[in-house]
Amino acid sequence: MEIIFEGIKQAFLLLVYGDHEIWQITWLSLVVSGIATLLSLCIGIPLGSFLGLSRFTGRNLLVSLINTGMGSPPVVIGLIVSISLWRNGPLGFLHILYTPIAMIIAQIIISLPIITSFTLTAIQQLDPKLRLQILALGASRVQMIWLLMNEARLPLLAAIMAGFGAVISEVGASIMVGGNISGHTRVLTTAIVGENSKGNFSLAIALSLILMVLVYMVNFILTMIQQRTKLR
Amino acid sequence: MIGYVIFMKKVSGFIGILWVFAIGFTLGAAQAKQKEIILATTTSTQDCGLLDLLIPIFEKKTGYFVKTIAVGSGQAMAMGQRGEADVLLVHSPESEERFMAEGSGINRRLVMHNDFIIVGTPEDPAGIKGMKSSSEAFRKIAALGIYISRGDNSGTDVKERSIWKAAGINPQGQRWYQQTGLGMGQTLNVAAEKRAYTLTDRGTYLTLQKHLGLSILVEGDAALANTYRIIEVNPDKWQKVNAQGAKAFSDFMVSKKIQKIIKDFGKDRYGSPLFFPDAFKDEKLKMKN
Amino acid sequence: MKEDIILEAKELSVVLGGHQVLQIPFLAVSSGEVLAVIGPNGAGKTTLLLSLALLLKLDKGKILYQGKEITDGERLRLRRKFAVVFQEPLLLSGSVWENVTLGMRLRGVEKETIRARADRWLESFDIAHLAKRQAKRLSGGEAKRVSLAQAFALQPEILFLDEPFVGLDTPTHQAIIDDFSRVLQREKVTTVMVMHDHDEVLALASRVAVMLNGSIRQVSSAQTVFSSPVDEEVASFIRAGNILFGTVISQNNGLAQVKVNEQLIEAVTDLACGTPVIIYLSYDAVTISVAARQPSSARNYFSGKIKRIMTNGQLAKIEIDCGFPLIAMVTRISVQELEMAQGKSVNASFKSTAIHLIKR
Numbered sequence: 047m048e049i050i051f052e053g054i055k056q057a058f059l060l061l062v063y064g065d066h067e068i069w070q071i072t073w074l075s076l077v078v079s080g081i082a083t084l085l086s087l088c089i090g091i092p093l094g095s096f097l098g099l100s101r102f103t104g105r106n107l108l109v110s111l112i113n114t115g116m117g118s119p120p121v122v123i124g125l126i127v128s129i130s131l132w133r134n135g136p137l138g139f140l141h142i143l144y145t146p147i148a149m150i151i152a153q154i155i156i157s158l159p160i161i162t163s164f165t166l167t168a169i170q171q172l173d174p175k176l177r178l179q180i181l182a183l184g185a186s187r188v189q190m191i192w193l194l195m196n197e198a199r200l201p202l203l204a205a206i207m208a209g210f211g212a213v214i215s216e217v218g219a220s221i222m223v224g225g226n227i228s229g230h231t232r233v234l235t236t237a238i239v240g241e242n243s244k245g246n247f248s249l250a251i252a253l254s255l256i257l258m259v260l261v262y263m264v265n266f267i268l269t270m271i272q273q274r275t276k277l278r
Numbered sequence: 279m280i281g282y283v284i285f286m287k288k289v290s291g292f293i294g295i296l297w298v299f300a301i302g303f304t305l306g307a308a309q310a311k312q313k314e315i316i317l318a319t320t321t322s323t324q325d326c327g328l329l330d331l332l333i334p335i336f337e338k339k340t341g342y343f344v345k346t347i348a349v350g351s352g353q354a355m356a357m358g359q360r361g362e363a364d365v366l367l368v369h370s371p372e373s374e375e376r377f378m379a380e381g382s383g384i385n386r387r388l389v390m391h392n393d394f395i396i397v398g399t400p401e402d403p404a405g406i407k408g409m410k411s412s413s414e415a416f417r418k419i420a421a422l423g424i425y426i427s428r429g430d431n432s433g434t435d436v437k438e439r440s441i442w443k444a445a446g447i448n449p450q451g452q453r454w455y456q457q458t459g460l461g462m463g464q465t466l467n468v469a470a471e472k473r474a475y476t477l478t479d480r481g482t483y484l485t486l487q488k489h490l491g492l493s494i495l496v497e498g499d500a501a502l503a504n505t506y507r508i509i510e511v512n513p514d515k516w517q518k519v520n521a522q523g524a525k526a527f528s529d530f531m532v533s534k535k536i537q538k539i540i541k542d543f544g545k546d547r548y549g550s551p552l553f554f555p556d557a558f559k560d561e562k563l564k565m566k567n
Numbered sequence: 568m569k570e571d572i573i574l575e576a577k578e579l580s581v582v583l584g585g586h587q588v589l590q591i592p593f594l595a596v597s598s599g600e601v602l603a604v605i606g607p608n609g610a611g612k613t614t615l616l617l618s619l620a621l622l623l624k625l626d627k628g629k630i631l632y633q634g635k636e637i638t639d640g641e642r643l644r645l646r647r648k649f650a651v652v653f654q655e656p657l658l659l660s661g662s663v664w665e666n667v668t669l670g671m672r673l674r675g676v677e678k679e680t681i682r683a684r685a686d687r688w689l690e691s692f693d694i695a696h697l698a699k700r701q702a703k704r705l706s707g708g709e710a711k712r713v714s715l716a717q718a719f720a721l722q723p724e725i726l727f728l729d730e731p732f733v734g735l736d737t738p739t740h741q742a743i744i745d746d747f748s749r750v751l752q753r754e755k756v757t758t759v760m761v762m763h764d765h766d767e768v769l770a771l772a773s774r775v776a777v778m779l780n781g782s783i784r785q786v787s788s789a790q791t792v793f794s795s796p797v798d799e800e801v802a803s804f805i806r807a808g809n810i811l812f813g814t815v816i817s818q819n820n821g822l823a824q825v826k827v828n829e830q831l832i833e834a835v836t837d838l839a840c841g842t843p844v845i846i847y848l849s850y851d852a853v854t855i856s857v858a859a860r861q862p863s864s865a866r867n868y869f870s871g872k873i874k875r876i877m878t879n880g881q882l883a884k885i886e887i888d889c890g891f892p893l894i895a896m897v898t899r900i901s902v903q904e905l906e907m908a909q910g911k912s913v914n915a916s917f918k919s920t921a922i923h924l925i926k927r
Contacts, residue, residue: 132360132362133361133362133516133518134360134361134362134516134518138518143362144316144345144347173657175653175655175657176657176659178617178622178651178653178657179651179653179657180659181622181646182620182622182646182649182650182651182653182727183650183669183670183673183674183717183721184643184646184647184670184673184674184721185673186643186673189673193659193669196659196660197659197660225345225346225347226348227345227346227347228330228346230343230345240324240325242463242464243321243325243460243461243462243463243464244325244326244327244463244485244486245325245463245466245467245485245486245489245490247489
């Protein structure tokens with residue numbers, strides 16, 4: 047127990063005294079997972095909307111693949127991404143293994159199926175006649191998708207939370223493709239693993255607390271937006 | 279609706295900022311490309327904090343950017359064999375010799391040593407405390423104790439297997455023999471929790487000592503020597519290897535100044551040094567590995 | 568009249584799930600008319616409406632706007648000249664104001680114009696006080712008014728409505744229809760509406776298209792369709808009857824006299840004196856006799872000459888001229904027994920309660 051109190055105390059001190067490395071690790075976590083989530087949104091929302099609005103052969107296959115992707119273990123994705131990014135691998139020419147970009151790529155692959163699937167469900171839950179009504183009001187296809195997403199924004203915000211939550215708390219893929227390099231690719235989760243194996247348990251707990259507070263704050267903001275629009 | 283549109287405008291602004299970051303990262307990565315070295319190393323050198331001390335000195339001096347990938351010696355050499363690392367800092371002499379023999383590495387140099395120790399719960403159910411022979415001690419553990427193994431093909435793991443071999447015991451599949459597949463630090467934690475025995479490098483043990491409640495039971499056997507060597511990955515085999523950087527790092531590790539730092543590392547915190555610099559000793563004079 | 572045609576459908580064909588749901592060789596919508604599309608459930612009325620409103624991809628056929636075929640690239644531009652009111656008011660989240668202005672915003676109408684039109688139409692449908700309310704929290708009647716205001720605010724060249732007055736409770740229903748017909752008369756907007764209720768058709772439509780099984784069987788004025796359906800199927804669907812135009816001239820606690828041509832018909836209604844009305848009287852409700860007047864509960868009793876006898880199987884339609892045209896449906900046996908023939912004088916009677924009055 048005292049190790050936990052020690053950890054809480056240390057977390058507090060680290061934050062109050064503004065330990066540079068801690069801030070840097072926290073910031074990198076936020077940036078890497080934030081960019082990964084946003085890029086996943088940029089792909090997943092249009093993709094999910096498209097799948098939710100159209101019917102074509104092979105659609106069910108694609109949807110079930112995406113739903114399977116929701117459950118694929120991050121370490122497997124980490125392994126595949128790192129093998130692809132090896133210097134002598136198929137994408138080695140990019141020279142991005144052990145960089146934040148590689149971590150972003152892995153995290154996009156992790157969060158994309160989640161966001162796509164949530165979007166698909168959100169759009170499908172809408173009354174199909176709503177599309178006709180929106181088109182009848184004179185909407186172009188883009189305007190229609192925009193309005194439908196606006197209608198489905200509660201589940202879509204849930205998609206953002208689920209996607210972001212999955213990547214910021216993920217460690218396996220991040221350590222494999224990022225390498226946990228101090229000052230470069232060390233994020234909260236990989237730092238926690240590292241500090242734990244170094245025996246710095248109180249620092250590991252401090253980092254865990256920061257991670258939890260961070261996840262909580264992001265979800266709190268999104269929940270505020272979600273619930274406010276609902277009550278307004 | 280209107281509120282939402284405003285919100286989305288704010289979000290778009292935020293996305294813009296993040297894109298700038300992303301582009302910054304990309305450019306940074308592209309720039310780092312020529313100046314970066316991938317160092318694949320054993321977890322012990324990372325976990326004890328030695329590399330955290332040395333690498334910034336190296337980076338400041340040379341302008342190279344070192345990406346330290348801390349894995350077991352076995353995996354570090356596997357990375358070297360595929361040309362996925364530039365320079366290796368490892369402690370698994372037999373595997374190293376094979377690595378050199380197949381032409382994967384060049385310029386293998388001794389950097390430092392410390393020793394392996396057998397640690398265990400202070401109650402010592404197998405009664406190995408003070409024994410001089412590691413293989414004898416292993417036989418007793420096999421009979422009366424629980425042994426926690428890394429099982430990850432790291433330098434420590436390879437060393438442990440050689441001792442079992444010397445003891446004439448095949449521990450695989452035995453009930454008293456458990457493999458963690460984790461790094462040294464975590465394996466020590468598991469051993470402490472299970473009141474078991476394990477083989478560890480002295481450095482990691484000293485770093486974690488205060489949390490563990492494990493005692494040093496066997497030490498000083500010549501068979502327990504733990505030597506760290508630096509190997510540059512053969513650039514003739516893999517053209518993408520940063521040969522210059524690897525050479526620079528290798529030279530740096532055996533330089534006088536760094537060897538002095540290694541000699542003093544850990545004295546202030548643990549009372550005794552964690553490593554003994556070896557670069558200026560004749561290979562033949564040092565402990566037989 | 569050709570130049571007045573605004574929208575035409577030619578050789579329309581829609582197949583859904585291997586089922587031919589629509590087959591329309593030709594249908595034209597003239598500028599300024601109110602065309603009602605009626606028919607039983609599943610006849611394809613909504614499909615036709617959506618096709619005309621360019622909301623449905625056609626399997627075959629074409630839609631012409633002002634005589635020119637509409638290409639795929641023009642659909643959005645033309646859709647923006649139309650407005651559609653659906654059966655359920657499909658409002659989006661946001662306030663009533665946001666919903667009423669949404670179509671105009673999508674169409675790029677200027678801000679000032681949007682404000683003016685929204686104000687005007689919220690006022691017209693008596694929902695100005697709801698402007699700030701959440702659209703999803705309205706009652707059915709309020710939501711219907713919002714969706715009507717939303718459509719009218721677009722100032723469409725053609726207004727499409729799909730059974731707009733279904734599912735409302737009686738007082739709300741009547742109030743909304745009153746508002747709607749008042750607006751329709753004022754605006755004179757070309758309207759195509761799928762309808763269900765005969766009273767509404769008679770009150771609102773200038774032309775009626777009867778649809779059965781995916782095709783249009785008859786298109787003519789409401790009066791013609793109801794009084795002379797082209798065939799039995801149409802007749803049985805529309806419950807054909809006498810359609811007469813008149814004006815209420817006296818009112819006595821619910822019993823009124825309606826003047827039709829020079830004759831007076833007694834009917835049960837609350838409508839006030841001076842109200843122009845349509846009288847609907849089922850063919851079956853008219854009794855024919857040849858003897859002198861017998862005491863009877865029938866309040867309406869007219870004498871006249873048989874103009875025409877139309878037999879069809881065991882039934883015969885007898886058209887009598889009694890100051891206004893009146894048709895009675897009788898059996899062939901009655902025709903023989905009463906020795907009915909063209910030119911013969913007969914008496915026709917019907918109860919005032921059998922008369923259905925619709926405000927014009």
